[in-house]
Amino acid sequence: MSTENNKIESKMSTENNKMESKMSTEQEIINMLLFKNKELENQLEGIQHRNKELEKQVESSKMTIKRLTLEASKLGKAISVGLGDNDLNNVCQLKEDIKILKENLEHFSIIRPAKDFDIIKNRAENLLKQYKCTIFINDEHYKSLLQAAIQRYILESAIKYIEDCFSNPEHLVYSELEAQIVRNTDTLLNVMGVFAKSREGSDDVTPTLPIKLRQLIYSVLDNRGFNPIASPEGTIEHPFISRIQEVLIHMANMFRIVIEPTKMKSFDDTAIKLARDIIKIFFFRLKVQEQMAGPPVWFEYNDRVNPDLMEGAFDPGHCQDAVVQICTFPLICINLENDEKRKILSKANVHIKRLSI
Structure with a gap:
C-alpha cells in the first residue's frame, strides 16, 4: 500500500512539474507577445507621428504651390503683352471696328441723290484738282470721285487737326486731360525704355514694362477717353467731341448743300460717332497692340x-x-x-x- 502511494505521488509530482514547465513556457510566450505588441504600438505611434509631420509638409507644400501659382499668374500678367479673344482691342475686333468707321465715313460724305444735295462746284473742282482727279468718264463718275475726295479730305484733315490739338498746348482747352495723359505717357515710356537698357539686372518684367504700360494706359483712354463728362447736373458731351463734330460737318458742307432737312440730323449723329471713333482708333487703339x-x-x-x-x-x-x-x-x-x-x-x-x- 505504501509503495502504491509513493508511485501515485511521484506521478502527480511529475505531472505538476510538466504543468508548471508548460505554464512557464506559455507565460514566456505571453510576455514575448506583450513585448512585441508594445514594440508594434511604439512603431505605430512613430508612424502616426511621421504621418502628421508629412500631412503638415503636404499642407505647407500646397500653400507654397498656391502662392507660387498666384505669383506666376501675376508675373504672367505683368509680362504678357498679348490680347485675349474677349479683349475689345484684339486684332479681329479692331478690324471690324475699322470697317464700321469706313462705312460711317462713306455715309457721311454722300452727295447723292441730286434732289437731296447741291454741289458747290468751284470748291468741288478745286478739291478734285488737289487730288489730281481731273478726267471723268461721265457725270456719275464725276460724283463718285467727288464723294471719294470729300471722304479723303475729311478723314485726312480730321487726323491732322486732332494731332495738332494733342501736341499744341494752346489747343488744350478742348482736350486738356486726355492730351496731358498722352504726352505724359510718351515721356514715361521713353524714360522707362532708357531705364531698361541702361541699368544692369535680369528679370522678366522690366523689358516688357514699356509695352505693358503703353497697352494699359491707351486701353484706359480707349475705354473712357473723351466719353461724356459726368457732373452733378448730369452728363454732357465732351467738348472736344463736340468741337470735332463741328469741324467734320463744316468740312463736308464746304462742298455740298444739304437740301433734305432729315439728312442733316442724320449727319449730326454720324459726326459725333465719327469724331469719337477717329480719335479712339487712330490715336488710342492702334497703340494698345503689342506692336504698334x-x-x-x-x-x-x-x-x-x-x-x-x-x-x-x-x-x-x-x-x-x-x-x-x-x-x-x-x-x-x-x-x-x-x-x-x-x-x-x-x-x-x-x-x-x-x-x-
Whole structure:
C-alpha cells in the first residue's frame, strides 16, 4: 500500500512539474507577445507621428504651390503683352471696328441723290484738282470721285487737326486731360525704355514694362477717353467731341448743300460717332497692340495698284494695268516693309483707273 502511494505521488509530482514547465513556457510566450505588441504600438505611434509631420509638409507644400501659382499668374500678367479673344482691342475686333468707321465715313460724305444735295462746284473742282482727279468718264463718275475726295479730305484733315490739338498746348482747352495723359505717357515710356537698357539686372518684367504700360494706359483712354463728362447736373458731351463734330460737318458742307432737312440730323449723329471713333482708333487703339502700326499710308495718284495692300471695286486678279486714281481710306499696317512679318489691320480703299484711260 505504501509503495502504491509513493508511485501515485511521484506521478502527480511529475505531472505538476510538466504543468508548471508548460505554464512557464506559455507565460514566456505571453510576455514575448506583450513585448512585441508594445514594440508594434511604439512603431505605430512613430508612424502616426511621421504621418502628421508629412500631412503638415503636404499642407505647407500646397500653400507654397498656391502662392507660387498666384505669383506666376501675376508675373504672367505683368509680362504678357498679348490680347485675349474677349479683349475689345484684339486684332479681329479692331478690324471690324475699322470697317464700321469706313462705312460711317462713306455715309457721311454722300452727295447723292441730286434732289437731296447741291454741289458747290468751284470748291468741288478745286478739291478734285488737289487730288489730281481731273478726267471723268461721265457725270456719275464725276460724283463718285467727288464723294471719294470729300471722304479723303475729311478723314485726312480730321487726323491732322486732332494731332495738332494733342501736341499744341494752346489747343488744350478742348482736350486738356486726355492730351496731358498722352504726352505724359510718351515721356514715361521713353524714360522707362532708357531705364531698361541702361541699368544692369535680369528679370522678366522690366523689358516688357514699356509695352505693358503703353497697352494699359491707351486701353484706359480707349475705354473712357473723351466719353461724356459726368457732373452733378448730369452728363454732357465732351467738348472736344463736340468741337470735332463741328469741324467734320463744316468740312463736308464746304462742298455740298444739304437740301433734305432729315439728312442733316442724320449727319449730326454720324459726326459725333465719327469724331469719337477717329480719335479712339487712330490715336488710342492702334497703340494698345503689342506692336504698334506705322503711320497711316495714303496712296497717291498714279501709284500702282497692289491688291495685297489695297481694296476697292476691282478684281484683284486683273489689276496689272491699273493705277490709283484716289485713295479714300489709308492702309493701316504693322511691319509694312517686312513681307514675312507684315500684319495688315486694314487695307487702303482706292478708286482705280486703267492706264489706257
